Amino acid sequence: MQFTELQEKLVQNLVRYxxxxxxxxxxxxxLFKLFEEVGELSQAILTDRKKSRPVKHVxxxxxxKQVAAELADVLGMVVVIxxxxxxxxxxxxxxxxxxxxK
Ligand SMILES: [Mg+2]
Structure with missing residues (x-):
């Protein structure tokens, strides 16, 4: 998939949303959604590193999978912006x- 096709699909998905x-x-x-997604990525990484409350450990x-999903959300929002x-x-x-x- 070419970048422009990927970008169109991401934008269409967010428009539907x-x-x-x-x-x-x-x-x-x-922009604010990007900040939200960066926060979710941070949370996923903290969980991955077992630096969150034990109840969140998986x-x-x-x-x-959670880190991958949040990285996708962050990248998706950057592409939409x-x-x-x-x-x-x-x-x-x-x-x-x-x-x-240079
Ligand atoms: Mg997310």
Missing amino acids: GKKHKITIDEDFA SKEESK AHLMDIDLEDALDKKWINKE
Whole structure:
């Protein structure tokens, strides 16, 4: 799957979510949702490292699934924010991470 196709699917998914729950999907929503997802990722990693309350502890396999799911949520929101702000994220990644401009 190409990046643009992935981005379109992620955006369409969030638009459906917005319609279903009567939430306006705009830059403010996406940014605060990203913060929420980063918090959930932190919680999942703390659980994975057994640095949370013991009642939250799960198997290593399950905690890895939880971390993966939250990483996906964080990345998804970043991709949506790029779309909403009309930023070519693939190009930005290339310039910033791959072919770093000097
Ligand atoms: Mg989440």
